[in-house]
Amino acid sequence: MKLTTRIAMIIVAAFAVTITSCKTTEANYRAAYEAAKQKTEESRGIEGTIYEKIRNEAIDSRLIVEGDSIPMMTVNVKIAASTTTPDIVKRYSVVVNQFKQIFNAKSQMSRLRENGYPDAFVLETAEPLYYVVATTTDDGQEAKKAYTNIRKDKSVVLRQPFPWILTPTRLPVK
Known part of the structure; x- marks a missing residue:
């Protein structure tokens, strides 16, 4: 009986640790956003240097x-x-x-x-x-x-x- 209680407590503790460690935070979202933004800018190549300038000139x-x-x-x-x-x-x-x-x-x-x-x-x-x-x-x-x-x-x-x-x-x- 003590063995099953201990196993149950270990499982509950492991579950509690797992749940609390999987929280998403603003920092995680910001890091992912910045990484995606940088990747998009790098993939633009010529588009980002020439055509973007022309589009930005429009008022x-x-x-x-x-x-x-x-x-x-x-x-x-x-x-x-x-x-x-x-x-x-x-x-x-x-x-x-x-x-x-x-x-x-x-x-x-x-x-x-x-x-x-x-x-x-x-x-x-x-x-x-x-x-x-x-x-x-x-x-x-x-x-x-x-x-x-x-x-x-x-x-x-x-x-x-x-x-x-x-x-x-x-x-x-x-």
């Missing part, structure tokens, strides 16, 4: 018109593959999508032109990313109206975070 802000706040970004862009002329690009452009391939951007630009946006064009960043623009204007009121109309238009398929307003860092020259 994320809001266009405030009549108390409404519309997402806006200031980006260094140029006209992509002769999709428009420099005099067409204005201060505010409503971006409906972005692509990594010019073919896809031109394809959506063509669909926009067929569906009532005859001035649609494509802008290119240095990355390159291709932004499909449905319409452009110099007036904040008109930009808000265009933004609202595009959001309501069922012929334009939008995914988050689109649409938004693009303001070029400098307007393309002739």
